[in-house]
Amino acid sequence: MPAGTLYRGREGMWSWVAHRVTGVLIFFFLFVHVLDTALVRVSPEAYDNVVATYKTPIVNVMEYGLVAAILFHALNGLRVIAVDFWSKGPRYQKQMLWSVVAVWALLMAGAFYPVLQHTLRTLFGS
Amino acid sequence: MSAETTPAVSGVDDVTLYDVDNPAPVIEAPRKRTKKTPKATRTNFEMYGWLFMRLSGILLVVLVLGHLLIQLVLDGGVSKIGFAFVAGRWASPFWQAWDLIMLWLAMLHGANGLRTVINDYAERDNTRFWLKMLLYTATVFTVLLGTLVIFTFDPNIR
16 A cells, blocks of 8 residues: 555445546536426427437447446445444445445346337347 | 565554654645634534535435436336426426425535535645536526426427
8 A cells, every 4th residue: 555645445445436436427417417308498399309319329328327327326325324324334334335236236237128128129129 | 665674564454664763654634724724614514514415315315216217217218208208297296396306406415526526636726716616607507497497397388
């Protein structure tokens, strides 16, 4: 470990890094999302036009990535709350992170078809 | 420190790297109070910000995951979304309230998170100030725009 740094590596630091990165990404998407939704005040056509972008294969895959970022941020956020407020939280932070990763992987596997079905259907037929 | 003067590292800790003649560097606590810290900033704002992140976080887990479930997972995923779908959902005050609360909490939660990130990485006073001004301007604009859209939505616009 380099001297004079607060960065300690391992589960504690890397979950913190991932929490920051996913948080910033989600916040930037939120700006875009409020702007695209605001088009319902312009006309139904303008709104349906922008939503058509969300239905293209590349953006559909990005939506799966968005779900991945939000799920991690949500589950790890609950872990952070447990570390802060549960008396045994700090002692079990590693176990809680691996539980977060396990639940995240399970939910991502479950979300694969439902989220990507639009692309799967258009690319590989009905 | 050269390899020759480094004592043998025993076990998991690197404590043996340092001794009386070769002390470990002191790491100052982040944002430590100094003589230059103005009295006016001595409020509990950061504590309330910290608490808000946790409380809004719990609510957002329910609101945002519910939103994702409805919009991207159930009933054909993204395929069904369009003006008619939005009109159908915002016909109900329940979903209007859901989206309004989600908008405000998510924007404030995200803005406070990005404020922390800016404070951590932007080291020049000027850069930090202007990045935060940009953040606050964009946040106020987006919250007001979203609120206006939810309250003035007209399903018969055309």
